[in-house]
Amino acid sequence: MSQSVGCTAWFTGLPCSGKTTVARKAQEILQQQGYRVELLDGDELRKHFSAGVGFSKEDRSNHLKRVSFLAHLLTKHGVIVLASFVSPYRENRDYARQLIGKQFFEIYADAPLEVCIKRDVKGMYKKALAGEIKDFTGVQDPYEVPPSPELVLKTAEEPLEQSVEKLFAFLKSRNVLSNGVAVRV
């Protein structure tokens, strides 16, 4: 099976909020079921699009504009794009929404800062709190909560499978996925 309707599911949230974990699990399942799907992940994309570029507001903005254009073209050609970016500023997410149009869906990975700090998968919060790195979202830099995301995932409370199920139910409601798709754990 190969779908023809593309979309961009744009995951936003604090570092370590679980964005990429949900996106990766969803990617794995959808690929198994024959969907054309692409995971765009912050770290990987920086290598290709913004090598040597920092994390100031302007740097983030330029980077996310590039990512938005990529997501736009993939969406246009029928790919399900799972875009996982902290993307802390509303204006950057709104830029993506405007470029991509009605197939753009903002997915907010809503986990409390203290949970994210406790997880600290790559030890980045620790470094930021010690002042070793700057411009870190949640520590020195603000995170602007989405005022009206299409979907909120409570990634600190829900098991992973539940978040993925909520995502799939949402994508079915928008006719991106067929009803047959199920989470297999």
Add this chain to the structure above:
Amino acid sequence: MSQSVGCTAWFTGLPCSGKTTVARKAQEILQQQGYRVELLDGDELRKHFSAGVGFSKEDRSNHLKRVSFLAHLLTKHGVIVLASFVSPYRENRDYARQLIGKQFFEIYADAPLEVCIKRDVKGMYKKALAGEIKDFTGVQDPYEVPPSPELVLKTAEEPLEQSVEKLFAFLKSRNVLSNGVAVRV
């Protein structure tokens, strides 16, 4: 009809050598026939990927790396990418080739410099020759001729239709296009 085999046809050549003219005509015909096709054009892409970035060797290299990644993902998802970039340095084209793999095809728009200067569609050669702009390929900057492109278009001699026909014949030989595709003028 919708093909499933993607590719990147990477047009390279001097400014005003006719790259985009051929790519645009090919795009128009392929779209009419139901192919998934995307034209990536230098000027347009700079807006999205490298706003404010110049034309030094390093700037060009960074820009073309971004473009290569975009072309790679579109190709992977079955899109026929027509990429039209002066891309004067071999190493940048080789980077794209390595990233995209066997579905990368280098198309050399081979027109003599004097013909390109005479065409001068946007008046850029005139400005470059007057020293008003720098880093202009063919004037201050070198153009490294592809040593072994998959296809050479003699865009100063051939009528446009002939170049497009040669492109289509080549893409048929690589099973990207079906035999039914014809140039309609």
